[in-house]
Each structure stands twice: as C-alpha cells, then as structure tokens.
Amino acid sequence: MDERKTVKFKKDEFAVKEYIKKFVGKGKLSKVRIEYTPVGEKIIISTHKPGLIIGKGGEKIMELTSILKKQFKLENPHIEIDEITMPEFDAQIISDEIALSLERFGPLKFKVVAYKALERIMKAGALGAELRLSGKLPSARAKTWRFAKGLLKKTGESANVVDRAQSRAETKPGTVGIKTAILSPYAILKDKITIDEELINKLKSQEENLEQNKK
Secondary structure, eight states, X not given: OHHHHHHHHHHHHHHHHHHHHHHHOTTSOSEEEEEEETTEXXXXXXXXXXXXXXXXXXXXXXXXXXXXXXXXXXXXXXEEEEEOSOXXXXXXXXXHHHHHHHHHHOGGGHHHHHHHHHHHHHHTTOSEEEEEEEESOSSSSOEEEEEEEEOOOOSSGGGGGSEEEEEEEEOSSOEEEEEEEEEOTTOOOTTOOOOOHHHHHHHHHHHHHHHHHHO
C-alpha cells in the first residue's frame, strides 16, 4: 500500500511540474522544484524571465496558484521565483531556445542555430559546451550532429558538475532531439590545478628539500 501511495505521489508531483512548464511556456524556465512545508507546498520556478512568469501585478502567479489549488488539489501552494542571472550556463534554457529556433526557422538552419548558441555560451565564459542534434537534419534519414567547444568532463566525479538537459523541436520533417551539456566557469573541479605563485613556491621548496636529502 505504501508503495502505491509513493508511486501516486510521484506521478502527481510530475503532473504538477509538467503543467507548470506548459503554463509558463517553452524557453521561459529551467527547472521546477517542489518543497513540502508544514504550512503548504513551496513551488520554486527557476527562470531568466521572471517578469513574464509573474505577470502584470502578479496576475499570472495568482492564476497559476488558483489552478494548482483547484485542478491538482494542493492545499496551500506558494510560488517562488528563482531568477537565473546567467542563462548561457543553463543547459535546459539553451536546449529549449534551440528547439524554438528550429521550430520557427526550420531544420535546414540547424547549423546556424547550433553555432550561434555555442558561440553565445563560450562568449559568456563557459569552460566548455556540447550540443547534439538528432533527427532528419537535413536529409530524409535521421542523423546525429555534434557541435562542441572547450573542455567538457565526461567521466569521474568532475562529470557530475556538468549541467545537462534535453529538449525537442517539432518541425515539419519530423521531431528533432536536442541534448545540451555545459561546464560553467563557476563549477568546482576537484582535479583542476591552478598554477599560481603559491604553487610555484611550494614546488621550489619541495625540490630544494629533495636536493638537501640527496646530499
């Protein structure tokens, strides 16, 4: 019985998140998190366009809160906005923006769209990025195209700090899948070595100690 309740709870939570994403619209948010508190449900929407989500005088937030209460039976939903100041480092936002561009301009422009997105990410200061587009691009046969620049950790603990997301574009020839991976300059890499004056002095000291020990 507990397992059924858990499954139902997760399904209901997923339905709430998916509805919020549809309500807000593709390309306007990154993530939706739900935290449960004694006074109700705290719904945190991560976005780089808070004004569009809040609406004039908070009307959109009030409308969404009302729907969550009636349609999803949430007792006391409280919506919070987590503003993303650097959308270039958010893989979900970039994936959705690429999808929207392909839907608008068509899949034949996929190289232009991908290179522009990659250039924008790297210009913002990302350590590395990778875009993978899969679908009928540009021929009738499905194919995967890869666009990458910089450093991108793929194995080990450092791979966990890479932000990954995916989206899809519904174009006339068919569906195009977009996978994005971005390594932010703020990511903490445990295996990264910074060569500065302190490190150089430390190495010199070790070298001097070794020479003294040899004598």
